[in-house]
Amino acid sequence: MTLLKLQNVAASYGASKALFDVNLSLSEGEVLALLGRNGMGKSTTVKTICRMMSATGTLTFDNQDLHRLACHKVARLGIGLVPEGRRCFANLTVTENLIAAARPGPWDLARVITLFSQLGARKAQRANTLSGGEQQMLAIGRALMTNPRLLILDEATEGLAPIIRQEIWAVISKLKADTGMAIIVIDKSLAELKQVCDRAAIIERGKTVWQGAMVDLTPNISERLIGV
Amino acid sequence: MIRESYLNALVLFLLLAVPVWATIIDEPFTITLATRAVIFALAAVGLNIALGLGGLVSLGHAVFFGIGGYAMGILAHHAQTYTPVMSLPFLIEGTKSMPVIWLVAMASSGLAAFAIGTLSLRTTGVYFIMITLAFGQMFYFFTISWPTYGGEDGLSVYVRNEFPGLNTLVPIHFFAICFIILCLVLLLNALIAKSPFGLALNAARQMPKRVQAVGLNPNRLKLLAFVISGVIAGLAGALFADLNRFVSPTMFSWQMSGEIMVFVILGGVGRLCGPVVGAVVFVMLEHFLGGLSEYWHVYLGALLLIVVLFARGGLVGLIVGRVDAHD
Numbered sequence: 130m131t132l133l134k135l136q137n138v139a140a141s142y143g144a145s146k147a148l149f150d151v152n153l154s155l156s157e158g159e160v161l162a163l164l165g166r167n168g169m170g171k172s173t174t175v176k177t178i179c180r181m182m183s184a185t186g187t188l189t190f191d192n193q194d195l196h197r198l199a200c201h202k203v204a205r206l207g208i209g210l211v212p213e214g215r216r217c218f219a220n221l222t223v224t225e226n227l228i229a230a231a232r233p234g235p236w237d238l239a240r241v242i243t244l245f246s247q248l249g250a251r252k253a254q255r256a257n258t259l260s261g262g263e264q265q266m267l268a269i270g271r272a273l274m275t276n277p278r279l280l281i282l283d284e285a286t287e288g289l290a291p292i293i294r295q296e297i298w299a300v301i302s303k304l305k306a307d308t309g310m311a312i313i314v315i316d317k318s319l320a321e322l323k324q325v326c327d328r329a330a331i332i333e334r335g336k337t338v339w340q341g342a343m344v345d346l347t348p349n350i351s352e353r354l355i356g357v
Numbered sequence: 358m359i360r361e362s363y364l365n366a367l368v369l370f371l372l373l374a375v376p377v378w379a380t381i382i383d384e385p386f387t388i389t390l391a392t393r394a395v396i397f398a399l400a401a402v403g404l405n406i407a408l409g410l411g412g413l414v415s416l417g418h419a420v421f422f423g424i425g426g427y428a429m430g431i432l433a434h435h436a437q438t439y440t441p442v443m444s445l446p447f448l449i450e451g452t453k454s455m456p457v458i459w460l461v462a463m464a465s466s467g468l469a470a471f472a473i474g475t476l477s478l479r480t481t482g483v484y485f486i487m488i489t490l491a492f493g494q495m496f497y498f499f500t501i502s503w504p505t506y507g508g509e510d511g512l513s514v515y516v517r518n519e520f521p522g523l524n525t526l527v528p529i530h531f532f533a534i535c536f537i538i539l540c541l542v543l544l545l546n547a548l549i550a551k552s553p554f555g556l557a558l559n560a561a562r563q564m565p566k567r568v569q570a571v572g573l574n575p576n577r578l579k580l581l582a583f584v585i586s587g588v589i590a591g592l593a594g595a596l597f598a599d600l601n602r603f604v605s606p607t608m609f610s611w612q613m614s615g616e617i618m619v620f621v622i623l624g625g626v627g628r629l630c631g632p633v634v635g636a637v638v639f640v641m642l643e644h645f646l647g648g649l650s651e652y653w654h655v656y657l658g659a660l661l662l663i664v665v666l667f668a669r670g671g672l673v674g675l676i677v678g679r680v681d682a683h684d
Contacts, residue, residue, distance in 0.1 A: 179570055181566065181569075181570070199569070199574070200566070200569040200570060201568075201569040201570075201572050201573055201574045201575075202572075204569065204570055204571055204572035204573075205572040209571075210570045212567070212570065216564060216567050218559070218560040218563055218564060218567070219563060220559070220563065221556060221559060221560060225556045225559075226560075228553050228556055229553060229556035229557045229559075229560045229568075229571070229573075230557075230571035230572070230573075231553060232572055271571060272571070274571075275571050275572050
C-alpha cells in the first residue's frame with residue numbers, strides 16, 4: 130500500500146524556484162534513498178513533505194492531502210523528521226528532549242534508551258553538552274518518540290566519526306528489520322545506502338530524474354547523476 | 358556557589374520569618390510590607406511562566422493584575438452597598454468572601470488572557486510587546502472613564518474581605534493567606550516546568566519550527582502559558598486590592614506592567630524564586646530608599662543596569678550561577 134505520494138511537486142523560496150517536478154512514492158515498510166548532488170532539492174523535498182514550506186502538486190500521506198495540514202498536524206499523522214544539523218533542544222536534558230516530543234505509541238523513553246545505550250549514560254546531561262554523535266542519536270530518538278510511520282533522516286551521518294556512522298547505520302538497519310517503519314534516508318554514503326535501502330530516487334535541479342530498485346542503481350547511473 | 362533549591366528554601370524561610378518576628382515585636386507595618394512583597398512576587402511568578410518558560414515578553418500583564426483587582430473591588434463594593442452587581446438577565450450579588458472573589462478574579466483574568474493571547478500571539482518579538490502594551494493602555498483608559506466604579510479616583514472598600522476561620526484584618530493572618538498561595542503557585546510553577554507541557558514550552562521558546570516537526574503547536578503551548586500566567590496575575594491583583602482596600606486605574610498602567618517585569622528580571626528570568634527575590638528587593642528598596650529620597654527610582658534604575666550588565670541570570674543567577682537558557 131502506498132504510504133507517501135508526491136506527484137508533480139513544485140516549491141519556491143520566494144522568487145527562487147527550488148523544486149520543479151518531484152515525483153516519489155513510498156510503501157509501508159519500504160526504505161528509500163533520496164539522492165542528489167548538493168543544492169539539488171533533497172532537503173527542500175523533505176521540507177515540503179513535512180509542510181515546513183508550501184508547495185504545489187499532489188502531496189499525500191496515507192491518502193490524506195498534506196496541503197490541508199499544518200506542520201505539527203503532519204507530524205501527528207506519523208511523519209517523523211531527523212533534521213539536517215540535529216537541532217536538539219539545547220538547554221533541555223536528554224530525557225527532557227525525549228519527553229517533550231513524546232506521543233502515544235510503542236516508542237517510549239525506555240525503548241529509545243535501549244536502542245541508544247550511549248544516551249542512557251547521558252540522561253541528565255544537557256543536549257548542548259553532548260558530542261555530535263550523541264546529539265545525532267538524540268535527534269533520531271526524539272523523532273522516534275513521536276511514534277512515526279515514516280521516518281525521514283536528512284544527512285544523519287554527516288560530519289560524524291566513522292565508528293559513530295557505523296552505529297547510526299546499524300540503527301537504521303535495526304529499525305527496518307524490527308519495526309517495518311517506512312524510512313527515507315538522505316545521505317552521501319552510497320555503499321551503506323545500498324545495504325539498507327530497497328529503492329532510490331535521484332533529484333537533479335529540482336526534478337526526479339531517476340527512480341528504481343537499489344540494485345538497479347548501477348555505477349554508471351550514480352556517477353552520471355550524483356557524481357559517486 | 359550554592360544550590361538553587363537551598364537558596365529557594367532560604368528565601369521562603371526569610372520571607373516567612375520576618376513577619377513572624379514582626380508580629381512578636383508588634384511591628385504591623387513590617388508585616389504589611391512583607392505582604393506587599395509576597396503579592397508582587399505572586400504576580401511576577403505568573404509573568405515568569407509566560408516569560409521564563411515561554412519567552413513571551415508581555416508588557417501588558419497589568420491588565421490581568423488590574424482585572425483581578427477590579428473583580429475584588431466591584432464585588433466588595435456591591436456587597437458593602439447592598440446593591441446587586443447586575444439584576445438582568447440574572448441576579449448577581451456582591452460578596453465579601455475571599456475564595457469567591459479569587460475564583461471570579463481568576464476566571465475573568467483567565468478569559469481576558471485567552472482573548473488577548475489569541476490575538477497577540479499572532480505576532481512575535483517587538484510587535485508582541487507593543488500589542489500587549491496597547492491592550493494594557495486600552496484597559497487603563499477604560500477604567501479611567503468608568504464612573505460607575507470611581508473612574509480616575511478608584512474605588513475604596515472599607516472592610517477587608519473575609520476568609521473562613523481567619524480574621525483577615527489581623528496583618529499576620531492576611532500575610533499567611535498570601536504566603537500559602539505564593540507557595541502553592543511556586544509549586545505549580547515547578548511542576549509545570551518539569552511536565553511534558555513545560556518542556557515542550559521551553560523547547561518552543563528555543564526552536565518553534567522544530568517543535569512543530571515533533572507534532573506540537575507552539576502557539577497553543579504559548580497561549581496556555583499566557584492564560585495560566587494571566588490567571589495568577591489576576592489572583593495577585595485581587596489580593597493586592599484587598600491589602601490596600603482600594604483599586605484604581607493605576608493597577609492597569611504600563612508602569613505596573615513594567616514593575617512586574619522588573620521583579621522577574623531583577624531576580625532572574627526563568628528561575629523558580631527569581632521573581633520572589635526581585636519583588637522582595639524592590640519592596641525593600643522602595644521602602645528604605647524611598648525614605649531617603651523621593652528619587653529612589655534612580656537607584657533602582659542603577660541597580661537594574663548593573664544586574665542586566667553584570668548578572669544576566671538576575672540576583673539568583675549571581676548567587677547560584679548562570680543557566681545558559683536565559684542568561
